Amino acid sequence: MNYKNLAAQALTAALKVRSRAKAGLVSPVCPYDVCQELGISVKFVDVNMEGVYVREPKPRIVLSALRPLARRNFTCGHELGHHVFGHGSNLDLLIKDREDENYNSPEEFLADSFASSLLLPALGVRKAFASRSWDAASASPAQMYTVACNFGVGYTTLVNHLTYSLGQISRTRANTLLRSSPQTVREGILEQASSDTLTIIDRQWLASTADVEVGALLLLPPDALPSNDTLLPVEDSSLPTLFRASRPGVVRVCTPDNSWAIFVRIMPFQFRGLARYRHLEADEDD
Numbered sequence: 185m186n187y188k189n190l191a192a193q194a195l196t197a198a199l200k201v202r203s204r205a206k207a208g209l210v211s212p213v214c215p216y217d218v219c220q221e222l223g224i225s226v227k228f229v230d231v232n233m234e235g236v237y238v239r240e241p242k243p244r245i246v247l248s249a250l251r252p253l254a255r256r257n258f259t260c261g262h263e264l265g266h267h268v269f270g271h272g273s274n275l276d277l278l279i280k281d282r283e284d285e286n287y288n289s290p291e292e293f294l295a296d297s298f299a300s301s302l303l304l305p306a307l308g309v310r311k312a313f314a315s316r317s318w319d320a321a322s323a324s325p326a327q328m329y330t331v332a333c334n335f336g337v338g339y340t341t342l343v344n345h346l347t348y349s350l351g352q353i354s355r356t357r358a359n360t361l362l363r364s365s366p367q368t369v370r371e372g373i374l375e376q377a378s379s380d381t382l383t384i385i386d387r388q389w390l391a392s393t394a395d396v397e398v399g400a401l402l403l404l405p406p407d408a409l410p411s412n413d414t415l416l417p418v419e420d421s422s423l424p425t426l427f428r429a430s431r432p433g434v435v436r437v438c439t440p441d442n443s444w445a446i447f448v449r450i451m452p453f454q455f456r457g458l459a460r461y462r463h464l465e466a467d468e469d470d
């Protein structure tokens with residue numbers, strides 16, 4: 185298998201899709217929004233697997249609602265890769281972070297490469313580190329975690345992409361970073377043990393939206409506040425701008441002088457149903 189050639193094909197295809205979805209070359213993208221733009225329906229189901237791509241009669245993607253959100257995002261990119269490359273219908277029971285060029289099929293390598301190139305554009309990743317005055321080559325686990333949050337991918341996915349696709353960090357550095365699990369990194373930031381997911385949103389956030397699930401923790405920039413109680417402050421934390429997503433919906437978060445703002449989109453925990461309905465606020469009568 186010629187990995188270099190396949191990776192180049194995946195990159196070209198990802199840039200084309202970004203262009204069709206009017207996403208530019210820098211910003212993080214939401215893979216469900218991209219699929220919607222391309223007319224591919226995405227559905228979340230409570231089946232224990234990663235994802236399915238169905239080609240006929242109409243292209244659609246089915247994802248497991250039981251996997252962490254960042255994982256679902258990557259799998260959506262992976263299944264979209266199968267679509268873009270004209271692969272047949274496909275069931276992915278388990279997608280591992282296997283950037284070690286140890287794939288048994290070119291189709292799976294293409295789909296994975298496509299997903300990382302789509303979600304982690306080289307220019308965007310470079311800007312994410314530069315705008316925070318961080319150097320990817322020597323970034324700390326907490327800094328890696330912050331950038332991963334910004335692109336909606338997992339910590340390990342970002343570290344592997346920087347190592348194997350972008351060549352910005354050495355394998356030795358990657359091994360050191362991967363010795364810290366995402367949970368350890370999270371707990372270090374939260375300064376306490378926690379099994380909750382955490383999204384770090386800072387002023388350098390490179391998107392106009394952030395996507396989380398009900399129950400997730402969000403660390404907001406120092407003086408930023410949500411405009412309603414969709415996000416509730418976490419009382420027993422040493423971090424003054426730690427919030428928890430309390431219910432589905434979309435909430436604007438901004439600084440008091442309005443010099444910085446984003447929309448946080450909250451979906452139910454392990455939401456089942458069509459992706460396009462994921463942020464609808466629950467009906468009071470339900």
Ligand SMILES: [Zn+2]
Pocket residue numbers: 262266274275276291292295
């Ligand atoms: Zn696959």
